[in-house]
Structures are given as C-alpha cells and as structure tokens.
Amino acid sequence: MQILRSSSSSPFGRKIKIALHVLGFTEKVKVEPAQTLDPNDTLRQQNPLGKIPCLILEDGNVLYDSRVITEYLDYMAGGEKLIPADAERFDVLTKQALADGICDAAIQIVYEGRMRPQNKQHQDWKDYQQAKVDRALTTFENSPLPQVQHNSPNAAQIALACALGYLDLRFAGEWRKSYPNLVAWLDDFTSSVPAFEKTKPTA
Numbered sequence: 001m002q003i004l005r006s007s008s009s010s011p012f013g014r015k016i017k018i019a020l021h022v023l024g025f026t027e028k029v030k031v032e033p034a035q036t037l038d039p040n041d042t043l044r045q046q047n048p049l050g051k052i053p054c055l056i057l058e059d060g061n062v063l064y065d066s067r068v069i070t071e072y073l074d075y076m077a078g079g080e081k082l083i084p085a086d087a088e089r090f091d092v093l094t095k096q097a098l099a100d101g102i103c104d105a106a107i108q109i110v111y112e113g114r115m116r117p118q119n120k121q122h123q124d125w126k127d128y129q130q131a132k133v134d135r136a137l138t139t140f141e142n143s144p145l146p147q148v149q150h151n152s153p154n155a156a157q158i159a160l161a162c163a164l165g166y167l168d169l170r171f172a173g174e175w176r177k178s179y180p181n182l183v184a185w186l187d188d189f190t191s192s193v194p195a196f197e198k199t200k201p202t203a
Helices: 011-023 066-076 088-115 123-142 155-171 180-192 194-198
Strands: 002-006 029-033 054-056
Touching (some): 011 066, 011 155, 066 088, 066 155, 088 123, 088 155, 155 180, 180 194
Parallel strands (some): 002 029
Antiparallel strands (some): 002 054
C-alpha cells in the first residue's frame, strides 16, 4: 500500500486527500501524520526538504511535492481526471500554481508569527507575503474558476479550495469580507465535492 505523509492542517496535503477521494483511491493509500519540525521524524529521509506531503510508493520511491503527486494520481487514474490533456491543461496548471502560491505566502506569515518572538518579527516581511495573497485573491475574484461539476474538480479548483480553507483556518476567514465571488465559489465547491468537508483540518 502507498503511504501519504502529511498533516491535518496542511493545505497541500489536503489537496492530495481530496484527490484521493475524487479518484476513488482512498483504499489504496494510507495517510500517516508527519511532524515537519521534528528532526527524528522519518520525513526528512523520505523527502530531503522535510516538507509535506510526500507519497511513498510501494516500491519505496517517494514523490513530492503536491503538484507532482497530483499529476501522478491523475496518471494512475487514466489521465484527464484532474489535469486536462488539451490546451486547457496549461491554464489549469497555472491556476493551480497561483492557488498554491497563496498557501506558500500564508504559511510564511504563520511561521513568522510562530517561530519568532514578538519583538523580532518582521512586519515588512509579513506585509510582503500578504500582498502576494491579496493579489492572487483579487485575480481569482475578478475571474473565478468555473463552477465544479459534481465531484469532478480539476487540480486548480482543488488547489484554490484548499487555499481558501487554509485562510479560514489560520486567519479566521478575514478574506471573506473582500471577496464575495470567491465566497460563493467556495460554497459551491463545498456542496459539489464532499471530500472538502471530509478533509477539513482539525487544528
């Protein structure tokens, strides 16, 4: 059986968990928690970067990061389930990267607050990362992704939903005040993709 190393709160790990549900692979992959800050966790041997998620294949090979794993799962499902094969492919991949970038920047803000004492935190750095989040959200707000056909989201839609879910988790949903189109989009995604609620972070 394949093993997914992740955590409950990781938006990147959540992407893969949703993909597993959508593709019907939940019985083929065991999810094991990983502690990225624990030097004794085997994660650092599985992924030299010590980042999650990573997928351990049955032959011992390891895939990372979430975009690579998404592509692999799509391939194992026969292709064109999460990532189109036609010209639309590059639009989906680009928007997936933009949504992932929201998570990258948001995590930097969280870590700045979590890893440094209050008097040593760099507000300029936090503002720099927040500006990335704001620009990306504005881009999606002005041109929302298509609504999800029942339980058949593509990789970009999954990534955006997980990014918005992470902002809800770590920033008390402050984004919702300024992006009504995205709020409506996420509501539709939640009702169309049951795995989004099933994979909701616990902490």
